[in-house]
Amino acid sequence: MLKTIDPALNADVLHALRAMGHGDRLVICDTNFPADSIARQTRLGHLLRIDNVTAARAARAVLSLLPLDTFVDDAAVRMEIVGAPDEVPDVQQEVQGEIDRAEGRRWPLVGVERHAFYARAKEAYCVIATGERRFYGCFLFTKGVIAPDAE
Template structure:
């Protein structure tokens, strides 16, 4: 256990988040997503797992240590519902609430078409498979920066 670090973050996920740079993306996916095949083309090369947690719980944990790049409009993406692009499932509402709480922002998730989401996932730094069982529990977050005045002194 570490002080100040969400206990749900395992060492593989923490190491990956630490290695990512500004503008790199991390993908959070539900249990139905083809994470093993898609992750082969990411920088990390294999999926990371947080399988006992919902998408919202994983988002909360990751966003507790990783800033998002809120200088761009597409810093937080969600896979749009096939045939109903304006629909927002509960799982997406929960992740959006976690994002707003972590960032102190009122920006909404940007929706992205299913196959465009797959292409974006292939180009990500890493894919994290959650234990989310609900459909459309797939998200992409773009890493931001931490300002010098927000760093802890050693």
């Protein structure tokens, strides 16, 4: 246990978050996502886990340290529901709340078609699997920057 670091974040996830650079993306996914096979195709090359938590709880932990990228319109992405792309299920609304809380303002959560989401996930830095059992609990976040302290 470390002060000010969310206890849901394990050493492997902390290492990946620290290693990521501006513009790198990470996936937070549910239990049905092909996490291992996609993770093998990412920059990191292996799957990370935050077990036994919801996608929203994992997002809260990750976003407590990871700034979202303000230079792109899709720094926060959700997988769209097949056949109902405009529908936003509870799991996605909960993650939206965590994003807004972390950023201190309403932040757009952009929908992406399922297969396009898989393609983007393969290009991510890493994949973090959660214990989320609800469908469509899959998200992509793009790492932003932390501005220097004012002098």
